[in-house]
Amino acid sequence: MTLLEVEDVHTYYGQSHVLEGVSLEVEAGEVVALVGRNGVGKTTTLRSVLQLTPPRSGSVRYRGEELVGHRTHEVADRGVGWIPEERRVFSRLTVEENLRVSVPDPEDVPAALARVFETFPDLDEFRDKEAGDLSGGQQQMLSVARGLVGDNDLLLVDEPSEGLAPLIVEAVAEALSAAAEEATLLLVEQNLPLALDLADRFYVIDHGQVVEEGATDDVSADDERLRRYLSA
Amino acid sequence: MMLASFLEALLQFLQPATLLGVFVDGLAKSAIFVTIAAGLTLIFGLMGVLNFAHGSLTMVGAYLGGLFMVLAVGEATGGTTRLLLFLVAIAVVFALLGSVGGAIEVGLIRPLYDRPPLYQILLTFGLTLVLDELVRIVTLFYDVQPRADWQAARGTKPAFLASGVQLGPVSVGPLEALQVALGVLTVVGIWAFLTRTRYGLYVRAGSEDDEMAEALGIDVRRVFTVVFALGTALAGAAGVLLMWDKNWGASVPLASETLLPAFVVVIVGGLGTFRGTVVAAVIVGMTDAVMTWWFVNHVEFTGLPELTVFLILVGVLVVRPQGLFGVEGVGGH
Numbered sequence: 001m002t003l004l005e006v007e008d009v010h011t012y013y014g015q016s017h018v019l020e021g022v023s024l025e026v027e028a029g030e031v032v033a034l035v036g037r038n039g040v041g042k043t044t045t046l047r048s049v050l051q052l053t054p055p056r057s058g059s060v061r062y063r064g065e066e067l068v069g070h071r072t073h074e075v076a077d078r079g080v081g082w083i084p085e086e087r088r089v090f091s092r093l094t095v096e097e098n099l100r101v102s103v104p105d106p107e108d109v110p111a112a113l114a115r116v117f118e119t120f121p122d123l124d125e126f127r128d129k130e131a132g133d134l135s136g137g138q139q140q141m142l143s144v145a146r147g148l149v150g151d152n153d154l155l156l157v158d159e160p161s162e163g164l165a166p167l168i169v170e171a172v173a174e175a176l177s178a179a180a181e182e183a184t185l186l187l188v189e190q191n192l193p194l195a196l197d198l199a200d201r202f203y204v205i206d207h208g209q210v211v212e213e214g215a216t217d218d219v220s221a222d223d224e225r226l227r228r229y230l231s232a
Numbered sequence: 233m234m235l236a237s238f239l240e241a242l243l244q245f246l247q248p249a250t251l252l253g254v255f256v257d258g259l260a261k262s263a264i265f266v267t268i269a270a271g272l273t274l275i276f277g278l279m280g281v282l283n284f285a286h287g288s289l290t291m292v293g294a295y296l297g298g299l300f301m302v303l304a305v306g307e308a309t310g311g312t313t314r315l316l317l318f319l320v321a322i323a324v325v326f327a328l329l330g331s332v333g334g335a336i337e338v339g340l341i342r343p344l345y346d347r348p349p350l351y352q353i354l355l356t357f358g359l360t361l362v363l364d365e366l367v368r369i370v371t372l373f374y375d376v377q378p379r380a381d382w383q384a385a386r387g388t389k390p391a392f393l394a395s396g397v398q399l400g401p402v403s404v405g406p407l408e409a410l411q412v413a414l415g416v417l418t419v420v421g422i423w424a425f426l427t428r429t430r431y432g433l434y435v436r437a438g439s440e441d442d443e444m445a446e447a448l449g450i451d452v453r454r455v456f457t458v459v460f461a462l463g464t465a466l467a468g469a470a471g472v473l474l475m476w477d478k479n480w481g482a483s484v485p486l487a488s489e490t491l492l493p494a495f496v497v498v499i500v501g502g503l504g505t506f507r508g509t510v511v512a513a514v515i516v517g518m519t520d521a522v523m524t525w526w527f528v529n530h531v532e533f534t535g536l537p538e539l540t541v542f543l544i545l546v547g548v549l550v551v552r553p554q555g556l557f558g559v560e561g562v563g564g565h
Binding site: 050072084090100101146 | 430433434436437440441443444445446447448449450451452453
């Protein structure tokens with residue numbers, strides 16, 4: 001079943017035409033990677049799906065329903081979660097409050113917290129600590145956990161390994177694998193080996209357009225075709 | 233000669249009765265400042281809007297509270313009933329100005345969120361001018377003197393609130409005690425709202441990162457409306473508290489007289505932090521009370537105490553520009 005359909009999306013920042021007709025599909029249960037160089041429109045694609053930067057034209061359908069024209073919180077209410085670049089945890093809220101605020105129904109909070117602390121036992125240890133006092137890796141865990149605790153069916157994950165030490169990246173990859181057990185993932189990742197390891201399929205974006213797509217099983221991280229699009 | 237006079241004044245100040253009296257006066261001032269500034273800081277913390285109309289809304293609250301009391305209180309109304317009616321007036325003005333605040337946010341401020349902050353400043357400043365002139369016209373038309381304190385509203389004060397109550401060596405004004413009680417209630421109420429309710433959690437999350445909060449399913453625009461309404465409701469309730477006060481009263485200049493110290497409190501505490509606002513209100517209120525005692529009793533120059541409040545502002549801005557509890561770059565959307 002197709003969960004997300006992005007069709008001929010054109011998105012602008014002011015006068016700057018960033019997405020020039022992006023089209024892609026994500027099936028339920030898949031992990032799909034969006035790869036490409038910096039500034040080619042990967043993050044903007046995620047923001048366009050969430051309606052944080054609404055497209056000027058084109059269509060974004062989730063479970064067959066049009067999202068363009070809806071507000072971001074309405075998109076989130078439909079089960080689309082966001083694990084953003086640079087984590088963006090609420091630094092003055094405790095770990096537990098960061099998770100509580102992400103659960104749509106207050107009655108579900110105890111069960112959701114129990115479930116997420118089982119997946120991320122480290123976070124349970126810091127539940128009363130302010131998120132701003134956590135390390136970068138711990139904040140990334142919290143960001144992933146926040147996406148999961150919202151009971152989302154689709155998670156839009158943006159550069160989860162950015163700025164993290166290799167050991168922490170491994171832990172984040174494990175966390176994302178755990179997330180993939182529970183939700184469908186559309187993953188933006190510059191770290192090609194990590195992206196290909198996690199994903200079932202990939203799209204390459206260049207200059208605001210999808211230029212390549214395929215199954216990750218058919219390519220390797222040193223594939224010349226991919227390298228061409230990823231090198232500056 | 234001057235030194236001897238100063239030492240004599242200092243000895244008098246250090247008398248327990250004087251110290252306690254000044255302390256109670258400081259507490260009452262702190263309570264007033266925190267009630268007014270709390271709304272201002274909540275609005276700035278979440279929405280990044282510096283609401284210049286806040287003082288005018290306090291002034292409107294004082295007039296509406298006064299109007300309610302003048303209409304509800306007759307000559308034969310007893311003291312306890314008057315006090316109860318006063319509490320009802322606070323609740324009515326709170327609800328009324330809350331609704332007005334909600335309408336202002338939806339109708340006037342919301343269309344400006346995507347524009348630079350200067351637009352919101354100009355809008356709220358313009359709103360101040362409109363509200364002040366509107367009240368001036370109405371009070372002139374109905375022969376309610378706009379420049380002096382509104383005596384008819386003052387006249388509704390129960391007799392037992394006018395005289396001091398002796399608590400040991402200190403004479404405490406019951407109105408001051410009432411102001412302190414309502415100030416404490418405001419602080420506890422807002423603290424409980426922010427830390428114990430789900431909506432408070434939304435406010436705190438939205439204050440830090442409104443885009444992330446929206447992406448988590450929070451209708452941030454609705455939270456903006458609720459917070460703006462709460463802020464203006466608090467401003468109005470503070471106005472009712474000032475209606476009977478001998479130092480304030482319902483008058484058009486009340487708008488600027490309350491806005492300036494409220495801004496000082498918010499900036500000294502750190503823009504957008506409620507904890508900072510509470511601490512700064514106590515610092516500013518206590519300093520004001522101490523300086524008022526000194527200047528009124530020994531220098532006999534009553535204009536200077538207000539200056540010290542602004543000296544605190546200058547001092548904090550020089551040493552710690554983000555305020556006592558402020559975080560650089562935090563506040564607004």
